[in-house]
Amino acid sequence: MLDVTDLQIELMTERGVVRAVDGVSFSIQPGETVTIIGESGCGKSTTAMGVLRLLPGDEAVVSGRAVIDGHDVVADPGAAARLRGDTVALIPQDPMTALSPVHSVGGQLGEAVRLREPGLSRRAARDRAAELLAQVGIPEPRRRLRLHPHQLSGGMLQRVLIAMALAGRLKLLVADEPTSALDVTVQASILDLLLTLQEETGMGILMITHDLGVARLVSDRVHVMKDGRFVESGEVEQIVDEPAQDYTRSLLAAVPRLGSWDGASR
Amino acid sequence: MSGPLLEVRDLVVEYATAGGRFRAVDGVGFSVGRAGSLAIVGESGCGKSTIARALVRLLTPTSGEVLLDGQDLARMPERRLRPIRSRIQMVFQDPYGSLDPRMPAVDTVGEPLKLRGVRSRAEREREAARLLDRVGLPASTIRRRPAEFSGGQRQRIGIARALAGRPEVLVCDEATSALDVSVQAQVLALLNELRAEGGLTYVFISHNLGVVSEVSDEVLVMRAGRTVEHGPTGTVLAAPREPYTRALRAAALDPTTMRGRKPRDVLAAAKGATS
Amino acid sequence: MTTAVSGRPSAVTPAHLAGAAATRRRRSRRLKLVAGSICTAIVVLPVTLAGVLPIPGSDEQDLGARRLPPLTDGHLFGTDQLGRDLLARVLHGGQVSLLIGVLAVLVSGLVGVLAGSAAGYFGGWADAVVSRLLEAQLSLPLLMMLLLVVALFGASVPVITVVIALAQWPEVARLSRSLVLVEREKPYVDAARMLGLRRAGVLAVHVIPNIIRRAGLVVLLLLAQAVLLESALSYLGAGPERPFATWGRIISDGQDYITTSWWLVTLPGLVIVLLVVGVNLVGDALYERR
Secondary structure, three states: EEEEEEEEEEEEEEEEEEEEEEEEEEEOOOOOEEEEEEEOOOOOOHHHHHHHHOOOOOOEEEEEEEEEEEEEOOOOOOHHHHHHHHOOOEEOOOOHHHHHHHHHHHHHHHHHHHHOOOOOOOHHHHHHHHHHHOOOOOOHHHHHOOOOHHHHHHHHHHHHHHHHHHOOOOOOOEEEEOOOOOOOHHHHHHHHHHHHHHHHOOOOOEEEEEEOHHHHHOOOOEEEEEOOOOEEEEHHHHHHHHOOOOHHHHHHHHHOOOOOOHHHHO | OOOOOOOEEEEEEEEOOEEEEEEEEEEEEEEOOOOEEEEEOOOOOOOOOHHHHHHOOOOOOOOOEEEEOOOOOOOOOOHHHHHHHHHHHEOOOOOOOOOOOOOOOHHHHEEEHOOOOOOHHHHHHHHHHHHHHHHHOOHHHOOOHHHHHHHHHHHHHHHHHHHOOOOEEEEOOOOOOOOOOOHHHHHHHHHHHHHHHHOOOEEEEEOOOOHHHHHHEEEEEEEEEEEEEEEEEHHHHHEEEEEEEHHHHHHHHHHHHOOOOHHHHHHHHHHHOOO | OOOOOOOOOOOOOHHHHOOOOHHHHHHHHHHHHHHHHHHHHHHHHHHOOOOOOOOOOOOOOOHHHOOOOOEEEEEEOOOOOOEEHHHHHHHHHHHHHHHHHHHHHHHHHHHHHHHHHHHHOHHHHHHHHHHHHHHHHHHHOOOHHHHHHHHHHOHHHHHOOOOOOOHHHHHHHHHHHHHHHOOOOOOOOOOOOOOOHHHHHHHHHHHHHHHHHHHHHHHHHHHHHHHHHHHHHHHHHOOOOOOOHHHHHHHHHHHHOOOOOOOOHHHHHHHHHHHHHHHHHHHHHHHHHO
């Protein structure tokens, strides 16, 4: 689904060239969730943006290979543009600013639908939009279509963005800290939605997060990133239970301990 | 003087909004003894930060009392309040916005010293340097401006500034939530050390139960401006009584103790807790 | 983030760097700064050194050499209708024009920053008073007002300075007010209040120092406008009294001959344009560097 080899991303800043991503390789199979975890500035978001070719060409130089669905998007940035919004989609960190505040949710979702199926009538697009909202677990979808982003909570907006991603024939979803702007009680439901949709559609998920708890919950495989490189990679259980690298151990040790508690057993 | 150092009684804070008056804090009360540590926990919009701002009188409560050593600060006029403001200080959430971008660290920390009446500049700088050293900032960096420090270092400067007034109560309003976990762990360790050596009293505002478990003796759980549950930290986290607290507890992810769980299980546990 | 330390070769080519946004920004900024400084210096240096340059006096008439075109008989800018060297008149006149401009922006900057900051920070009646004054100034026909003041108090250098400052302080005040409105919501302002600083103290120690650079840039741009305004007043006959040969008066005196002697109007006009463009470019470059 996604096959990244020796990806290197250099940012051209006023203070010179900075190597934000220094030769990382990973792959995602259909139906699989792969997580890149690391602290701020480690290059995890830059990796995601680089794979999607969303970094401006006059600011970042991407090299190496990143093959999405058979197309090398490093060699052919145009391919990335065609894939985005059809088979590849991004869920951003902050749902509040990702939607236009002056247009209704239905208008924006309908537009996303018609972009993928240009022949569709306005009415049919609206029906499809309502269907998508229902699919992401928003109750009363027809009524919500008329609302504007500021009338919805952060968790709802994140669901709308996921619905937008579903408008195409989604094969790869890139989620950049999708829950870090949300309350903890909402976080689990959004993660659950993503995994449910993954079961339904068989899409691959590239998850970017700084939260080991989130990584533990959703990932099949994890890459621990530091200073632009992967310091440790492997199955999520192995990384959390038997970390091989000091850096991973220090990250785990820094997470405040809550102790065990199992709500269900009470 | 006996009795708690800080006591809050029936605190109410209302805001005027377009749709009428909104009650952000609705009759919250608690008390903290000297060298005690209380955490106020809740999700965004529950009113916890409003309480923090009311404690340091960045806003004036609508009603209720904030008793510091028996003296009510809640509605005290600014003129009388100013000399005793230094007794209760706050560490802010935002490490980027809470320091004057133009001021070198040593001056930022020196400012409360000036207000405390330390006249000589040399003496202020010496004391500021000592405080910055205490919070772990290298002496070679103290003349730098905020932009040259990392988020964690800025938070340390903010703590040093709060300490400079020799406060008895330190309010930490999400003081570590903008930091990376490894930096957060260092800052929490520092706060615990300061409490152990200086007898500081803490009020911790946080949405993170893990953080709360590391720093507080007592927890107060808030929802929609009201107290949901209040008790010793160990008890509340290990055996929450109220459904909302259980939902919060279930949703808090501790990577080391969640063997084999999926989001669905977390969700089910949270739902089971609320229903 | 890390700079390249591994053995992996960089994929950044010189062509990438040349086209990089960062490079472009730096190049455009430098270009503006250099071009602006040169334009400004071409005008300001000769004007300040007018006294020591080897040029004829600005009031030396030579009725035998009236309205000579530029570059004749050692008159770089030619001569005017009374045979006076135009270059000398422009340079000496510039001293008065620039002096008035600098004084005016200093006054308007000071008043504007103080009034605007107070309005933005304290709100309430302070804001009400300042805002009403700003609106009043907007609703009056500015040039008419200025002419009236000059007519009432006479056209001396201090009066003209005050008049121009009167015209310009609202711009600085409006900007300062909006900058302070943003700044006062930042947590460091709360922190200062929490420490026990008085409100005026917070404004003076923390807020104003953080807006002064941005407000100062606008003041710099106003310098160009002040020179223009002074020229406009002089052109309308309300400038400093003769013998001060300000730029506006030179142009005003020369306009009768515009059909036969183009340089009398054009050359002083070009000098003003050069200064205004130069100052604006420098201001732009400094603004982008923030």
